[in-house]
Amino acid sequence: MGLHAPDDPRGPFRARHRSTAVRRPTAVGRTGRCTHRRAPNQRRAGLGHRQRGGRLGQAHALADNARAGRLALEDISGGTFTISNLGTYGVEHFTAVINPPQAAILAVGAAQSQPVIRDGELSVGTTMALTLSIDHRVLDGASAAAFLADLQERLEYPLGIVL
Known part of the structure; x- marks a missing residue:
């Protein structure tokens, strides 16, 4: 799963301090x-x-x-990175607080049936909220946005992960 920003060959999450773990x-x-x-x-x-x-x-x-x-x-x-899933408890959306000295935390909300528009037609789809909190001393906002866009793509089209 290569998470790479188009302008940075090192990928969107380039930490200032490298770790081997x-x-x-x-x-x-x-x-x-x-x-x-x-x-x-x-x-x-x-x-x-x-x-x-x-x-x-x-x-x-x-x-x-x-x-x-x-x-x-x-x-x-x-x-270095935490995933907090309150969606399993029915929480639709929340903002998680970073646990120092970590770089980021991803808050995962509940999956819900919602009206969506697909190919110009109204239908029912499943949506969920993901909120990424980052430490801007370690990561930049553009890298975080690229990560979320890539994660969204992989969640919406999971077959692409194995192909």
Whole structure:
């Protein structure tokens, strides 16, 4: 999935400070609080589903530990980008706050049936709100807009991801 701005061969998200690790924290809900836990280093983890050492297995283990209140400081630090999905709770739209020192957070709202116009005809379609908050000391607005445009394209035409 190449996210590349036409004028920048490095892509739309060009951070001023480079890191060898890619960390994608995810918010995990608990009774009375919400904990952000980071996924393990995405470049080094394997692709196994729930197998030990696999990326998804590690993510599930971290989520289980977050719900049980057993996270270590190492488990919740070092993230660069967070995805916060309140759409699963029926929230249509919200603005998420960046967790320092991260570069950005994507707020995902609920998918809803709405009237849409396709090829000049009124029909029913599914829409959802995505809100990207970025730290302008690390990323610029044009890069964030290019990222959202690319994400929209991939969500509207998911077959393009595999072709």
